[in-house]
Structures are given as structure tokens and as C-alpha cells.
Amino acid sequence: MSDPIKLRATVKGSTGEVRVLIPHPMESGLRHTPSGQLVPAKHITSVVLNLNGRPLIEGALGSAVSANPLFAFQLEGVKAGDRLTVAWQDNTGQRGNAETVFLAA
């Protein structure tokens, strides 16, 4: 089982700042082990951020995103207590998600 997503959501004024870290190998499918075996591709292909259930940011990722992807985003019209969810899916069909609420900074 993979490590949990780290999700931080803070509000300054009405601007929400989101930081999300998704533990994931992000294997490109181009790398070989020392013994010469090709490491099969396993990388996140899609990620979505929802504010109070409404999708606001949707991402399509390729294999050039670093391992354990860390992203930061900004949302407007956010208040403390608003609910933030993030969900991802990788090229092998694996999925994950996390939820938090915005806290006043």
C-alpha cells in the first residue's frame, strides 16, 4: 500500500493555497535496473482538485513529472472550512485520494 497523500490547504484573505504531495514512483518506462531489466512505466496520468465537490483544477501528467509529485495551486473565493479533495489515477489504473478543509493561515 502506498503512503498517504499529504495535503495542505490554507486561506489568506479569500485566496486559498494548496500544496499536495502524492507518493508515487512516476516510473517513465525508459529506465533500466542495474541488471539491464527495463522498469515498466508506472506514472500518474490524471489528477483533479475539487473545492466543495466542484472540480476546479484538472491535470494530465506525463512521465516527466518527478517522483513523488509535489504541486502547489491557488484558488480564489475560498473561506476557512471549505472542503478540498484531490484524486489521482495512474497508467496502471491505480487510484488514490485525500480530503482536507481550508484553515485560516
Next chain:
Amino acid sequence: MKHLARRNFLQVFGSSTALSMLVGSGLLKPGMALAIEFNRNAFEARTAADALRLIGAAGAETSPDILLKAPEIAENGAVVPIEVTSRIPGTTRLSVLVDNNPYPLALQFNFAAGAIPTFQAKLKMAETSRLRVVASAAGRHYTLFREVKVTVGGCGE
């Protein structure tokens, strides 16, 4: 009568809980609701020109209203931090390409109303390359690029 009302309440409450659990557990496909589709084929493109064509941005014009923060020299190509912001009104999508990577298209983000078109991310860069941002607004595409020198490549050997 009182009984019935309570029962209705429980049914309604129960079903919405079930739905939110479904969303929460990721059983519903992420990203169903945003309007603009991604072209997954663009992520398989082997050249920046092909990737740009596949994301529909081949004729993008250079814009000073795209801001890109990236190191001039990246010592570790496996983790190159970038920060991208578009000041172009109505920006709905930001795409990032690393021209010299085996698969140049690195990522794309769609921004709905309420999301500011800005993000930070970390990319792998195989070698020194042009880093290219494409901002899409009202069906038009704008671009900005910068050279990033890479000391140790980050795409494996």
C-alpha cells in the same frame, strides 16, 4: 407520518452519503466534470513539434504575460522545480514541454473559474533543454520558453 418523514430523511441522507463515499474513495473517475478534454496522444509524441501540434498549439505566439520561474542551471535533472503563472485573461489551460525529453509534453493543467492559472511542480529533464510553457485562453495559444542547463540528467540510463 412522523415515522415516514424520518425514513425519507434517512433515505436521502443515506444516498448522498453513499455518493460522497463513492467520490471520496475514488470510485468515480477523477476529472469527469471539467469541460476541456486532454489529448492523451500528445503525451506519446517524441518531438516537441509533434506534441505542440497534438495539443493544438503549433501556432502559439510568444507572450510576455506568461511567467516562468525555473533554475538557469539544474544540478539534478530528476527534480527541476518550476513555477508557472499566466496573466493572460481567461487562461483555461497551462501546458509544459521539455523539448529534449524522450516525451516532451510533461504536464497540462485545466483551470475552471475559481482557480488561478498558476502552479508549481517538479519535472524530470533528461538533458539541457528548452523549457516551454503554453497558455491557452479563449481558443488561442500563447507561449514562452527558456533554456535550462542540466548537469546530471533525470530520465534514467
